[in-house]
Amino acid sequence: MAASGDSSTGPPADVPTVLVKTEGVAAGEGSSALLPAAAPTINIPLPPLPLRCPPFPKSGKRKAMEEWNAECRRISNLAAKDPRRKLPTVIKPKDPYTADTVASSRDKALVRNAARSVVNVTSIKPDGNTIHSCCTGFIVSWNGTKKCARILTSSATFHGLGDHKPKLHVRLPDNTVVDGQLLFFDEHYDIALLEISSESDLPLHLPSFGSNPNYGQEVFMLARGEESNLMARHGSILWFDGLDFLQGNYHMFLSCDLPRGGTGGPVIDHDGNVIGMAFIAPKPNILAISTILTCIEMWSRFSHIARPIHGLHLRTVELLEVSLQEAISLHHNIHSGYIVDKVDADSTAERLGIRYGDVIVSFDGLQTHTLPQLEDYLLSLGWKFLERSIDSSSSVDLTLEVYDLLGRITRNIKLPVEFSGP
Incomplete structure (x- = not known):
């Protein structure tokens, strides 16, 4: 610590502080000094105390009560703007059903790891202001040299827009928003492939792809909301291939409902492998990952899909x-x-x-x-x-x-x- 004659500046004497030593190299072998002589000791002020209402007036007089109420309202308005209230350790989950779905420590670790591949995809109408559709997507490939990733989502992102191409916003797990470029979409399978890029590394992990889903298999379905909040549902694949409301022969049906905006999200097994993509309408269903990857490979090689x-x-x-x-x-x-x-x-x-x-x-x-x-x-x-x-x-x-x-x-x-x- 500095001697009494030290002219170094610091917080006022009446402000509580915490003494912190900066990292440094030891002064020498056998020396008890932790820092080189030039390394300063930093005094960091303690965080401010939470805002609190004044004590309730003991007099009970009307004027005192009015002043107390006014002060409490002022304090309440200020407290509402406290950034500490937005900390993930303080706020409540945006989707309470996720808490019920993912309860055990193992399941939380599994879902949290798989969620690093999951994004939110929002399409904006040609007017540039109105949201047309909000879906989920997930990364299917990564080019480290070009720093770009390909994102799979639902073609519902473009339904009803005709020949107009919407502007695409892709919200990443860390809430960063990047523009997406449409590569192709197939309305028969209801899939779309986008590309995103960034000058820095994207905070995404390429998922592992598993084998095809099986009837009766328990699965998690992952989604990401408009504010990048993670959502999850747990269910099983129904022993059912009844009359397909989607006019296709390739869907499997889920026992769980999907969260809003969940269409296009990955369905994972209990090892965290992606086994399909989920769709919300007309009833929750899944398209097998093998079908999806075949379509992507076919488009990459031949520029269209033949079925x-x-x-x-x-x-x-x-x-x-x-x-x-x-x-x-x-x-x-x-x-x-x-x-x-x-x-x-x-x-x-x-x-x-x-x-x-x-x-x-x-x-x-x-x-x-x-x-x-x-x-x-x-x-x-x-x-x-x-x-x-x-x-x-x-x-x-x-x-x-x-x-x-x-x-x-x-x-x-x-x-x-x-x-x-x-």
Whole structure:
């Protein structure tokens, strides 16, 4: 400490202080000095005391009471602006359901680690002021040289805007906002790929991608709010592939509701691996990560996504209600395959005689694949189609073994299918 004659400045004598030693190199071997001679000792003032109302007036007189009330209001207004009230150790969670969902220390660590890949994506209408949509997204690739990341989110970010491209704001976990650039979106799968960049390292971690989701599997769904607050839900993947309200054969359904803005968020398993992306409407559902990554790779290589258009809406015999399973097993000797729920009007499948209620016992040789697995198989055909550089009007044949429950006959059908264009 300085001698009494030291002219160094410091806080007023009546302000409480804490003595802090700055880091330094030891003066020498055997010396008891912790700092070099030139290193100063810093006096740091203590934080101010919290604002408090004055004592309640003992006199009980009206004027004293009015003055006390006025002072309390003044103190209350000042206290409301206290930055200490905004500390994460003081505020209440913005989403109370997350606290109920993620309770154990293990789950908190798991979700917190996975959340480093999760962002908020907000689209702004062409007027530059109005929010069009608010979704969640997550990083799928990182280029350290260019300091840019690719973000996957839902194409709901752009729904209803026509040809107008919205301005995209991507809010990172640390509440930093960067502009996003749209690379591509696919309305069939409801996915969009964005790119963000920064002169400094982005506070994001590339997630680990797991295997495909399984029916009955317990999962966490993560989302990020408009103020970068983390939200989470816990549930399971339902044993259900009933009539798909989204007119697709590749969704799996979640038992939990999603938070507002949760569409586009990652679904993770209990090891923290991303196994899919969540959608909120018309009921909570998940798109498998294998389908998503195939679409991204296909776009990166061929600049568009090709999928067979077969005109069939299916369910699996495996997930049929058990009494109905028994009925078709006893009366028709069918134990696996794909139930035809709907056939698109005027489609090739309809012209070839496939009707709702039929069972496709073998779909190009596949019998026991789940619908998401079947979708991945169909995308693999699209990949081969693009690799061969076939003209977009070309088609391939799917070999179907179709059982007609009314006629009790099985027919082998060659179903020619075309591929979706860019």
